[in-house]
Amino acid sequence: MKAVLEGQVVAESTDIVEAGGYHYFPPSAVRTEWLEKVPKTASDLECPHGVQFYDVVVAGKRHARNAWSYEAPRPAMANVGGRFGFWEDVTVG
Numbered sequence: 001m002k003a004v005l006e007g008q009v010v011a012e013s014t015d016i017v018e019a020g021g022y023h024y025f026p027p028s029a030v031r032t033e034w035l036e037k038v039p040k041t042a043s044d045l046e047c048p049h050g051v052q053f054y055d056v057v058v059a060g061k062r063h064a065r066n067a068w069s070y071e072a073p074r075p076a077m078a079n080v081g082g083r084f085g086f087w088e089d090v091t092v093g
Helices: 041-044 076-078
Strands: 002-005 008-012 017-019 022-025 035-037 049-058 061-070 084-086
Touching: 008 049, 008 084, 017 076, 041 049
Parallel strands: none
Antiparallel strands: 002 008, 017 022, 022 084, 035 049, 049 061, 061 084
16 A cells, blocks of 8 residues: 655555554655654644654645554553554555
8 A cells, every 4th residue: 555645655555554544654664764754733732642743745736634553542542552544645555
């Protein structure tokens, strides 16, 4: 499975965990140098799983909050802890 943004592969792996309709990639499969951690919003702070969003920056173009990871997932989401999910401008398939 791949996560693609503007024709560039941001993540690629066969080690995918699906939860809540999203696909989560292991950190080793992600171009983390293209991810920039963003400050948490009030709603981020309310997330029970400790969500951290990232801007995805490809070829100098910033795609705000298009990636995320759960830093402290509760047991129901423990299998995606530390993995990265993508949405909005990023196509996953």
